[in-house]
Amino acid sequence: MPIVQFVPFSSSVHPSFWHELTKLKIDVLRLDASHVPVSASYTAGKTVVDRETGNEVGLGCHLTLGEDAFKPDAKPAKHAALIKGTMINFNTIEDFKSSDKTALFNELSDRLWAGLSPSPSAGTTAELNSFLLITFADLKKYKYYYWFAFPAFMASPPWEIGDSGWGLAEEALGAEGVKSVHGQLAELEVETGAAEQFFLLRPGAAGAYEVGRLEQWGEFFASVPEEDQIIGFLDPSSTHNPGWPLRNLLSHISSRQPGKPLSLNILSWRDGDRPTGNRRWASRYAKIDLRAAAALAEGAKRPTAVGWERNAAGKLGPRMADLAPMMDPARLADQAVDLNLKLMRWRILPELNLEKVAETRCLLLGAGTLGCYVARTLMGWGVRNITLVDSGKVSFSNPVRQPLFDFEDCLDGGKPKAACAAEHLKKIFPGINARGIEMAIPMPGHPIPPSEVEKIRTTVAELEELYDTHDAVFLLMDSRESRWLPTVLGTAKNKYVMNAALGFDTYLVMRHGPRQGTAPPSGTTEPPKHARLGCYYCNDIVAPSDSLTDRTLDQMCTVTRPGLAPIAASTAVELLVSMLQHPLGIHAPPSSGKDDEEGHSVLGAVPHQLRGYLARFNSMTITGAAYDRCTGCSEAVVKAYEKDRFNMVQRACDETGYLEELTGLKELYSESEAVMEAVDWDEDDAEGDF
Amino acid sequence: MDAEIPDIPEIPDDPASSEPHPSGSRLMVEEHIVYSPTFQVPAFYFTASDESGAPLSLNSIIRSPLFHFPIPLSSLDVQPHKVDLPGSDGSEDAAPVPLLTQGEHPTTGQICWYLHPCETSPAVKELLDHREEPPKGGWELEWLKAWFVVLGRVAYLRSG
Numbered sequence: 134m135p136i137v138q139f140v141p142f143s144s145s146v147h148p149s150f151w152h153e154l155t156k157l158k159i160d161v162l163r164l165d166a167s168h169v170p171v172s173a174s175y176t177a178g179k180t181v182v183d184r185e186t187g188n189e190v191g192l193g194c195h196l197t198l199g200e201d202a203f204k205p206d207a208k209p210a211k212h213a214a215l216i217k218g219t220m221i222n223f224n225t226i227e228d229f230k231s232s233d234k235t236a237l238f239n240e241l242s243d244r245l246w247a248g249l250s251p252s253p254s255a256g257t258t259a260e261l262n263s264f265l266l267i268t269f270a271d272l273k274k275y276k277y278y279y280w281f282a283f284p285a286f287m288a289s290p291p292w293e294i295g296d297s298g299w300g301l302a303e304e305a306l307g308a309e310g311v312k313s314v315h316g317q318l319a320e321l322e323v324e325t326g327a328a329e330q331f332f333l334l335r336p337g338a339a340g341a342y343e344v345g346r347l348e349q350w351g352e353f354f355a356s357v358p359e360e361d362q363i364i365g366f367l368d369p370s371s372t373h374n375p376g377w378p379l380r381n382l383l384s385h386i387s388s389r390q391p392g393k394p395l396s397l398n399i400l401s402w403r404d405g406d407r408p409t410g411n412r413r414w415a416s417r418y419a420k421i422d423l424r425a426a427a428a429l430a431e432g433a434k435r436p437t438a439v440g441w442e443r444n445a446a447g448k449l450g451p452r453m454a455d456l457a458p459m460m461d462p463a464r465l466a467d468q469a470v471d472l473n474l475k476l477m478r479w480r481i482l483p484e485l486n487l488e489k490v491a492e493t494r495c496l497l498l499g500a501g502t503l504g505c506y507v508a509r510t511l512m513g514w515g516v517r518n519i520t521l522v523d524s525g526k527v528s529f530s531n532p533v534r535q536p537l538f539d540f541e542d543c544l545d546g547g548k549p550k551a552a553c554a555a556e557h558l559k560k561i562f563p564g565i566n567a568r569g570i571e572m573a574i575p576m577p578g579h580p581i582p583p584s585e586v587e588k589i590r591t592t593v594a595e596l597e598e599l600y601d602t603h604d605a606v607f608l609l610m611d612s613r614e615s616r617w618l619p620t621v622l623g624t625a626k627n628k629y630v631m632n633a634a635l636g637f638d639t640y641l642v643m644r645h646g647p648r649q650g651t652a653p654p655s656g657t658t659e660p661p662k663h664a665r666l667g668c669y670y671c672n673d674i675v676a677p678s679d680s681l682t683d684r685t686l687d688q689m690c691t692v693t694r695p696g697l698a699p700i701a702a703s704t705a706v707e708l709l710v711s712m713l714q715h716p717l718g719i720h721a722p723p724s725s726g727k728d729d730e731e732g733h734s735v736l737g738a739v740p741h742q743l744r745g746y747l748a749r750f751n752s753m754t755i756t757g758a759a760y761d762r763c764t765g766c767s768e769a770v771v772k773a774y775e776k777d778r779f780n781m782v783q784r785a786c787d788e789t790g791y792l793e794e795l796t797g798l799k800e801l802y803s804e805s806e807a808v809m810e811a812v813d814w815d816e817d818d819a820e821g822d823f
Numbered sequence: 824m825d826a827e828i829p830d831i832p833e834i835p836d837d838p839a840s841s842e843p844h845p846s847g848s849r850l851m852v853e854e855h856i857v858y859s860p861t862f863q864v865p866a867f868y869f870t871a872s873d874e875s876g877a878p879l880s881l882n883s884i885i886r887s888p889l890f891h892f893p894i895p896l897s898s899l900d901v902q903p904h905k906v907d908l909p910g911s912d913g914s915e916d917a918a919p920v921p922l923l924t925q926g927e928h929p930t931t932g933q934i935c936w937y938l939h940p941c942e943t944s945p946a947v948k949e950l951l952d953h954r955e956e957p958p959k960g961g962w963e964l965e966w967l968k969a970w971f972v973v974l975g976r977v978a979y980l981r982s983g
Binding site for chain 1: 830831832833834835837838839840841849851861870872874875876877878880888904924925926927934
């Protein structure tokens with residue numbers, strides 16, 4: 134007769150088990166590597182019909198670990214039975230690898246055997262099966278290494294089954310019989326809160342069978358002849374062979390009658406719910422024999438046990454669950470931020486091009502009040518690359534107005550502002566690529582001392598490189614002349630330049646126009662018909678000069694109403710985003726927000742300049758054409774810079790009048806002076822009409 | 824495990840162990856039908872993991888028996904965190920609304936996959952408009968039944 138082959142358990146872990154283990158380790162276990170009680174469940178083996186071939190396919194023989202595994206009073210799912218096991222969580226991978234697995238396995242097997250061997254008042258049948266689980270949790274990488282063992286005792290000689298093998302339970306017990314078993318098992322499940330793992334059957338009245346619990350063997354089978362005694366078990370296997378739990382049940386039965394040959398009627402129960410449609414009862418029935426139960430070998434405490442689970446490759450080794458995609462908080466933050474932005478697109482503005490905004494590399498010159506608020510708003514739009522430049526250190530008055538600094542940052546002389554701001558951005562959102570650079574930008578009207586020339590030369594080269602590696606520049610400094618070099622560079626390299634400046638209760642936010650002579654990329658709508666838009670200096674007829682020396686204290690600190698900076702900063706960012714959404718980008722025509730404007734982007738207007746008046750709680754849009762003698766963006770200046778680079782910058786900083794001469798403003802003065810002199814002021818005319 | 828395990832237990836020869844079930848990989852899927860407050864319709868949320876508890880990649884999910892898309896899989900734009908339908912105007916850009924994407928479960932806060940409900944209401948309305956007589960169970964029930972039909976177009980809903 135063929136040997137009975139038992140299908141080993143396959144472990145099936147729910148992600149929530151790993152979440153619970155993580156919590157347990159962090160909150161309770163910490164470094165404790167002692168045994169932790171854990172429970173797992175299994176249900177009757179199921180089959181499904183393969184949609185493509187039409188064949189019935191078994192779903193395996195699984196023992197499942199879920200989120201209730203550590204709860205002492207866990208109730209299993211419907212029609213599932215519970216097995217109690219032991220888990221050992223090692224603290225290092227080395228401990229996991231070098232643990233004495235054989236010793237642990239033997240320890241559990243000894244315990245199982247002690248509970249399984251006969252004793253008239255043997256405990257609950259939950260102890261007929263158990264499992265060992267060793268784990269190591271790599272909490273930095275969210276990888277969980279684990280290895281299961283399901284000890285079962287080898288029978289010697291092995292159990293055998295009749296040549297006809299397993300038949301249908303319905304044929305052996307009759308339709309009424311199977312129905313009656315199902316009914317009683319369902320009642321028992323309601324009573325105990327879990328499905329029975331093992332149970333007894335004896336014939337009853339009218340083709341029905343009576344179900345009893347395994348512990349009641351003695352009395353239940355008292356007056357039942359052996360050939361009518363049936364032993365049932367919940368079978369997790371879905372194929373022809375019976376599942377693992379049967380093995381220890383048979384060991385238990387034979388240990389009650391050592392040495393005696395046995396012939397048992399076994400019911401493999403696979404029907405949690407009644408079959409639907411045309412399906413038959415899945416449960417099976419067979420006769421299983423033990424020719425002669427050999428006595429235990431000399432000196433052996435118990436039969437040999439087997440049951441280590443093989444890994445996915447079929448080899449003896451641990452398995453690993455990689456939960457990083459689900460649990461890595463940085464990844465979760467990234468996805469959440471993206472999703473939030475996409476909601477805007479899905480619900481309100483399908484044409485919004487979020488990727489364009491996120492990809493824009495932003496350079497913020499100034500990490501003060503404006504800089505901090507601009508950085509925050511950019512992060513809100515999903516911008517991933519932000520570089521801050523500032524020469525100062527965090528001072529005690531800063532944190533209340535500059536939201537990227539804390540009190541601690543002011544101590545010990547104060548941290549460098551740019552780097553500190555960048556660090557803070559990363560704390561808010563780890564996925565941001567933020568950098569802070571300490572740099573002092575040279576300014577016209579502030580001659581460069583000879584000892585500093587080389588240093589400033591390097592600074593300018595660094596600044597040029599920053600422009601080359603960014604797409605949009607924000608001028609957020611607190612003086613007029615400090616914006617000159619950034620303006621020239623921005624025009625020369627045709628970058629998006631956003632300018633924001635604050636008065637006490639007024640602000641200016643503007644976008645600089647494109648470089649003269651450049652045109653929007655071909656393929657876009659018709660070329661712009663408006664005049665080239667101006668820069669910060671286009672309305673000036675004097676070059677920027679030293680406005681900082683001899684300032685009084687209140688002038689130096691640029692005292693402004695606190696609510697002004699966030700308004701101006703966020704306006705600057707929103708103006709940039711609206712411009713980015715416009716097909717013409719930097720060449721977008723100035724639009725003022727009236728409903729019939731054609732120049733809008735999907736977000737609305739793309740004005741040239743905004744001036745805001747907090748005292749009146751309103752703002753105005755202004756358009757200013759470029760001035761051909763501008764000291765910041767005219768071709769004369771830009772070309773001079775491109776030709777001589779740092780030398781030109783040095784002259785602008787050192788020599789008074791250089792920029793006026795370069796741009797032709799000097800002639801303008803002479804011309805207007807000449808006009809003034811040409812007027813014939815008639816001093817005698819006392820009676821004019823005014 | 825990259826390195827060798829120093830201590831591998833010895834396994835005796837056991838003719839009574841059958842081969843573990845070879846049926847291919849098993850997926851554990853949790854499916855939820857939740858009212859989405861954002862979109863104000865029911866939405867289909869689910870998680871899918873393998874036997875070790877590791878989450879499945881989106882690529883594996885759409886190729887699994889969970890779904891049966893009415894259009895060829897090759898025409899879908901599959902990215903790590905969302906699946907886009909091809910653009911409706913035939914252009915290279917994907918439609919602005921993804922078909923399948925990740926989000927927080929409205930009640931449990933768990934990170935799940937969900938079928939985007941933007942297209943749900945119009946599709947259900949279209950089905951309901953074809954009905955001539957008023958339904959016996961009330962319109963809410965009809966709406967939900969129609970919703971299941973719409974869902975069934977992409978997700979495999981039959982039992983057994």
